[in-house]
Amino acid sequence: MNAVPRSWLYVPGHRDDRVAKALTAGADAVVVDLEDAVPAAQKDRARELTTALLDEHRPGGPQLWVRINPPGTEAGERDLAALAGRRADGVRVPRAEDPDAVRAVGDRLGLPMQLLLESARGLWRAHELAAAHGLVAGIGLGEADLAADLLVDRDEGLHWARGAVVVAARAAGLPSPVQSVWTDVGDLDGLRASSRTGRVTGFFGRSVVHPRQLGPVHEVYTPSPEERAAAERVVATAAAAAQRGESAVLDADGRFVDPAVVARARTVLDRAAPSDQPAPAPSSGETR
Template identity: 45%
Template sequence: MRLGGPWLFVPGTQEPRFAKAHSAGASQVIVDWEDAVDPRDKDGARETTARWLASSPPTWVRVNAASTEWYESDVAALERLDGLAGVVVPKADDPGVLQHVGDRLARPVMALVESARGLDRARELARTPAVVAIAFGSLDFAHDLHCAPTDRALLAARSELVLASRLGDLVPPIDGVSANVQDPQAAAADARLARELGFGGKLCIHPRQIAPVRTAFAPSESELSWARAVLAAAADTRGAVLGPDGEMIDRPVIERAHAILESTI
């Protein structure tokens, strides 16, 4: 299962869009039962998703938060869905809740951190056995902290999620959505920053965001050229050697070069 790259949300009430979402090129598709579904339509979203997952490609589902009245019904409905790839748990701040969901459904869990309390417990969440990845609910997080959802304001939180994921031996975390769906390059710029910080993917809310996000997380031609040059230089010597940019080539540099080339496979 590929956990990096673009993840695409699709509203749980929009069954005609489920197949389109899977064909749009996202790494993973998330059927959303939370923010994208009106409270009056929660039951309908469960029924619609159940029909789809009976014969669909593996698909993730975002349930409603554990503190809501819909959570228990969401989890109960997911127990019967064979096509379920995993569960996205929003407002994640309790390792016990995440483990209970994972155990009950026998599926991997993504912890969506969206609050100060969630960030405070991010390292515990990352060490929860059922959790395979952490995602950043940046807009909700900014609202919770009464701060602007800007790169500077959220830098510390993003860096903490990268560190927590590494300490928990998880894949790099998944960054939050870009709200501007009219300008795909806005998502691309956000994705490039996230990758620079150590994120491995990004949540998307429109198919037009997928291609620019995927490109942003892929190595550039200059990075690939650098990696090839580093490995070529390292292969020609047993001692210290300078790389293509004058940088001394040692083990961390060689490992980074290998990682860049392997990320294109």
């Protein structure tokens, strides 16, 4: 499995059958959803099943995250009470707008947090939110809600917002944001093309809502053997130059290698899988 997750598979927390399938679907991370995917009448069941899962979960397999309900809501407060003291790889915090609320979640749970910016207010305060707590592990967009709040087209109207969240994340020293979901589950070509655009514009990894989306996402967000080999050559060239007391040098192909180029090469290697794993086979099983 990659050290940096390429895929984040959402699964509704009230469906224990789908959660079990999601954990073996081949995702790098599974996000048990207590929020949008769970009907109001099923919130308590989702919470109970999720806490039981966390109590039983052992290391190995995909990372296990939980998307809570918005802090400050009754459901959100119940989520925090249930998760306090339990182990998870982290929580996703929806509708993040208030740095004080983020700090309260971090202090209460002591878990890494990914913040979802889903409103104009949240996007406007992205820089504050990214730096609100030492446990903020990432920020990203909830594009459907954000587009509705901004009164824009979800694709064309959010180009600038995507750039803004990339800048805010990197300025705060956070990882590249995780790309938002592609909702047309049947359009894998569209998912693949959109993911390529996301990768070249500063995102890494993608949230998905169905196992059949994992293959295209892993394909796009796994550095190719050629990319890895090129990165290894850059690092080796830089190491040899450093031994000669040089910080910038031309490589064997006449390309300029300086510290910025080396840093980019190391990022490629960090994101590469330690061993090649086959992409998950298309699945007809539902997870959401």
